[in-house]
Amino acid sequence: MSTGTSTFVIRWINFLTMLLAVAVIGFGVWMSTHHDGCRKSLTLPVLGLGALIFLISIIGFLGAWKNNSILLWLYLIMLFLVLVAILVFTVLAFIVTNSGSGHKVSGLRYKEYQLQDYSSWFLKQLNHTRNWNHLRSCLVKSDDCNNLSRKYKVHI
Numbered sequence: 001m002s003t004g005t006s007t008f009v010i011r012w013i014n015f016l017t018m019l020l021a022v023a024v025i026g027f028g029v030w031m032s033t034h035h036d037g038c039r040k041s042l043t044l045p046v047l048g049l050g051a052l053i054f055l056i057s058i059i060g061f062l063g064a065w066k067n068n069s070i071l072l073w074l075y076l077i078m079l080f081l082v083l084v085a086i087l088v089f090t091v092l093a094f095i096v097t098n099s100g101s102g103h104k105v106s107g108l109r110y111k112e113y114q115l116q117d118y119s120s121w122f123l124k125q126l127n128h129t130r131n132w133n134h135l136r137s138c139l140v141k142s143d144d145c146n147n148l149s150r151k152y153k154v155h156i
Contacts, residue, residue, distance in 0.1 A: 010064035010072075017057035024050035038138035056082065096122050 028046035031039045056078045063071030096119050102111025115123060125131055 007064040007067060011061055014057040014061035014064065018054060018061065021050050021054035021057060024053060041134070052082075095119065 025047060028043055028050055031046060032043040034040065056075065059071055059078065060075040062068065063075050098119075102113045103117075105112045115126070126135070
């Protein structure tokens with residue numbers, strides 16, 4: 001593959017990624033206009049993610065367009081750091097939630113989950129009053145708990 005072909009591919013991939021980043025930022029702005037605390041609490045992370053995606057894609061696009069090796073190396077290093085961060089986040093998520101995989105109960109089509117099965121760090125976070133009050137308010141507003149009885153019928 002020649003250099004011209006690879007920079008052409010990098011340009012187009014990063015152009016499409018920039019469009020995706022603009023959509024993510026637009027979604028974050030839309031979330032900030034809502035007055036419920038659940039959506040507002042996710043506004044900054046969504047806007048930050050959109051800005052990070054946009055920054056990385058603009059560096060890659062400009063590096064490929066101008067054939068600037070410094071920008072392309074910066075782009076490569078940033079992509080590597082993002083991939084490492086995703087890997088670390090995934091491993092930590094598995095560590096926190098691994099033991100809470102649910103128990104089969106005879107007569108039920110779904111598994112039974114119990115809080116004591118999860119890691120002590122996760123339980124400590126739930127027992128923190130501020131965290132639990134925020135989580136509880138989000139669950140109540142979304143009617144997730146109320147819809148469970150309609151979604152899963154218990155046959156006794």
